Amino acid sequence: MQPTKSRAGTGLSGNPTSAALALILFASPIFAQLTTEQKQANLASFETVWTTIRDKHWQTNPGGLDWQAIHAEYRPRIEAAASTEAARAIMREMIGRLKQTHFAIFPAAVYQVLDADGSGDGWPGFDARVLDGRVIVTDVYHPQFSAMFGANAGVDASIIKPGWEILQVNGVDLAPVVAKLKADPAIHELQLERSVAARLSGQMGAVRSMIFADQNNARVRLDVKLLPPRGEFSGFGNLPPQPVWFESKKLGNTGYIRFNIFLDLVRVMQEFGDAVQQCAHCDGMVIDLRGNPGGIGAMAMGMAGWLVKQSGERLGVMYMRGATLNFFINPRVEAFEGPVAVLVDGSSASTSEIFAGGLKDLGRARIFGTRTAAAALPSVITRLPNGDGFQYAVANYISQGGKPLEGNGVVPDVEVKLTREALLAGHDTVVDAALDWIRKQKVSQ
Amino acid sequence: MTLLTRLTVLGALAAAFAWAQPLPKAETILDRYIEVTGGKAAYQKHTHETMTGTISFPAQGLGGKLTRYATAPDKEYSALELGPIGKIETGFTNGVAWEKSSILGPRVKTGDERDQAAREALFDSQVEWRKIFPKAETIGSESVNGEDCYKVLLTPATGKPETRFYSKKSGLLLKTTTTAVSPMGEIAVEVEVSDYKNFDGILFPTQSKSKMGAQQMNILITGMSFDQPAAAGTFDLPPEIKTLIDKAGGK
Numbered sequence: 001m002q003p004t005k006s007r008a009g010t011g012l013s014g015n016p017t018s019a020a021l022a023l024i025l026f027a028s029p030i031f032a033q034l035t036t037e038q039k040q041a042n043l044a045s046f047e048t049v050w051t052t053i054r055d056k057h058w059q060t061n062p063g064g065l066d067w068q069a070i071h072a073e074y075r076p077r078i079e080a081a082a083s084t085e086a087a088r089a090i091m092r093e094m095i096g097r098l099k100q101t102h103f104a105i106f107p108a109a110v111y112q113v114l115d116a117d118g119s120g121d122g123w124p125g126f127d128a129r130v131l132d133g134r135v136i137v138t139d140v141y142h143p144q145f146s147a148m149f150g151a152n153a154g155v156d157a158s159i160i161k162p163g164w165e166i167l168q169v170n171g172v173d174l175a176p177v178v179a180k181l182k183a184d185p186a187i188h189e190l191q192l193e194r195s196v197a198a199r200l201s202g203q204m205g206a207v208r209s210m211i212f213a214d215q216n217n218a219r220v221r222l223d224v225k226l227l228p229p230r231g232e233f234s235g236f237g238n239l240p241p242q243p244v245w246f247e248s249k250k251l252g253n254t255g256y257i258r259f260n261i262f263l264d265l266v267r268v269m270q271e272f273g274d275a276v277q278q279c280a281h282c283d284g285m286v287i288d289l290r291g292n293p294g295g296i297g298a299m300a301m302g303m304a305g306w307l308v309k310q311s312g313e314r315l316g317v318m319y320m321r322g323a324t325l326n327f328f329i330n331p332r333v334e335a336f337e338g339p340v341a342v343l344v345d346g347s348s349a350s351t352s353e354i355f356a357g358g359l360k361d362l363g364r365a366r367i368f369g370t371r372t373a374a375a376a377l378p379s380v381i382t383r384l385p386n387g388d389g390f391q392y393a394v395a396n397y398i399s400q401g402g403k404p405l406e407g408n409g410v411v412p413d414v415e416v417k418l419t420r421e422a423l424l425a426g427h428d429t430v431v432d433a434a435l436d437w438i439r440k441q442k443v444s445q
Numbered sequence: 446m447t448l449l450t451r452l453t454v455l456g457a458l459a460a461a462f463a464w465a466q467p468l469p470k471a472e473t474i475l476d477r478y479i480e481v482t483g484g485k486a487a488y489q490k491h492t493h494e495t496m497t498g499t500i501s502f503p504a505q506g507l508g509g510k511l512t513r514y515a516t517a518p519d520k521e522y523s524a525l526e527l528g529p530i531g532k533i534e535t536g537f538t539n540g541v542a543w544e545k546s547s548i549l550g551p552r553v554k555t556g557d558e559r560d561q562a563a564r565e566a567l568f569d570s571q572v573e574w575r576k577i578f579p580k581a582e583t584i585g586s587e588s589v590n591g592e593d594c595y596k597v598l599l600t601p602a603t604g605k606p607e608t609r610f611y612s613k614k615s616g617l618l619l620k621t622t623t624t625a626v627s628p629m630g631e632i633a634v635e636v637e638v639s640d641y642k643n644f645d646g647i648l649f650p651t652q653s654k655s656k657m658g659a660q661q662m663n664i665l666i667t668g669m670s671f672d673q674p675a676a677a678g679t680f681d682l683p684p685e686i687k688t689l690i691d692k693a694g695g696k
Contacts, residue, residue: 330628
């Protein structure tokens with residue numbers, strides 16, 4: 001049965017998660033008075049967060065910090081916190097001291113809103129990325145396109161094309177917003193893309209008034225009705241359900257696989273396997289992980305098994321407190337043996353990086369695109385006594401090449417950037433580069 | 446020397462004597478476990494076993510159900526249905542240890558991992574512990590959740606040793622520590638068991654809490670029945686496993 005929930009915590013271009021979070025944050029009362037029970041719940045939540053990191057961080061001195069001293073510093077501040085929002089901010093500041101990704105606290109309201117019927121999950125029906133400081137439509141999802149617009153839009157909706165620039169959303173110019181975010185050294189590409197995606201998203205059925213610059217740089221105003229998210233909702237334990245979609249097709253005689261997140265394990269693994277087997281005689285395989293924020297780490301191992309024939313290989317090693325785990329590859333009998341290209345960008349994170357980095361290090365795949373997000377710490381999400389969600393990293397991960405992905409990311413073998421001009425001409429420069437390489441492999445054979 | 450001093454010295458000597466009491470032999474502890482949980486005859490009465498239960502990973506909010514079929518002397522099949530992770534099947538038949546999952550697909554276990562599976566598949570593993578562990582020694586005493594236990598180190602012919610903690614008072618097994626072996630590496634595992642219940646003359650722990658690194662896993666046994674043979678084909682090797690074996694054999 002398909003859950004009727006929403007999602008939080010991870011995101012990508014076109015992912016309304018950030019929008020949901022933003023909506024909730026702005027909707028929350030700022031100075032709500034705490035009852036004794038709420039105060040106790042916040043204290044208990046603080047202790048849970050602090051103790052969890054003390055006991056489960058892969059380093060006995062988490063982040064190189066004196067964790068006991070951290071407790072002494074922050075506990076009095078939590079005791080004095082006047083609201084749950086203030087307590088949450090203090091806890092976020094505390095985990096921020098680790099300077100590591102995959103430590104986060106989601107407001108309880110995220111879960112409450114997620115229980116309502118899908119609020120905040122609407123998306124505009126197209127993906128957009130920040131290219132050279134401008135927000136550019138990179139992909140349009142056609143099947144639902146005609147339903148996107150109000151009856152009186154006055155403009156033929158199908159004219160929107162990849163390469164159009166989004167100049168304004170609900171009266172806000174995007175260029176200054178992007179410039180401000182890019183100027184902040186604390187904001188990485190992944191967060192920048194999520195922030196932009198949040199502005200394009202919102203409640204399903206809501207209308208976003210957008211101004212585009214078309215292929216001739218003419219201004220086009222459209223009222224975009226937000227659609228139900230693409231894909232099927234799938235959860236994983238305490239991770240709120242997220243929409244998951246998977247697509248595979250042939251580009252000439254090359255297989256092309258793309259999916260938005262490593263989740264919905266049973267379905268996505270099945271579809272991945274089917275796609276590989278249907279392409280047994282393809283010239284090559286392109287796996288597009290651009291915008292993919294990661295998900296279930298073990299799926300990277302499983303997918304690699306469809307691409308690696310050799311037994312005894314691994315993608316990398318995960319180091320936890322008390323355990324060291326190989327991300328080993330179990331080769332499938334039907335594994336694809338031709339050239340494999342993996343496409344990545346700054347929004348490819350976590351499991352995407354484990355997959356791309358491991359296959360690169362093994363020499364099994366050639367990586368195209370731009371450097372990944374460098375955010376690859378395996379983490380779990382649990383609920384706190386005050387109802388908030390708490391994500392914490394439990395391990396460090398070293399790719400097979402010997403380098404941690406955290407802070408480094410995966411550097412492509414072939415750096416290729418998307419450009420507005422190519423998109424307007426109907427080309428995806430990164431896909432083109434990968435296809436060109438696969439063609440050359442065939443010729444050289 | 447005052448009387449008080451003499452008594453103190455005497456007390457200290459008695460305490461030292463108590464400390465110096467030799468620990469019981471491992472075989473005594475292990476055989477006592479068989480007796481207190483039903484006796485050899487009760488164990489050997491059965492040739493089939495079906496177990497059902499639930500499994501949960503509290504930190505991740507994941508849960509599912511567990512089914513295990515076993516038949517004498519050494520066939521075993523387990524299925525773990527874990528919600529969003531899907532079904533994970535394992536088995537041991539005719540010397541072949543295997544696993545099949547939605548994530549990794551089919552694989553045949555080898556080396557220490559295969560040997561570990563073989564030991565776990567042995568139907569009379571409690572009664573026939575001497576066949577599994579050529580070396581067993583009591584290495585000390587330790588408290589498990591406030592209960593004094595004998596600590597017994599069991600070393601198999603191949604593979605990783607395990608340490609078991611038996612209650613001095615009841616003779617029941619309360620904890621096991623060992624190293625789980627898989628292609629992902631070696632993971633230290635600590636399993637605490639409790640809530641022994643009688644199933645057709647055998648006391649069996651119905652709850653376990655396991656720690657594997659930062660992971661915690663709980664199992665609750667909800668049903669245990671004997672002597673009803675598993676459905677025909679339950680222990681057959683899945684076709685995908687046969688294909689792997691054929692491939693490895695060059696067929």
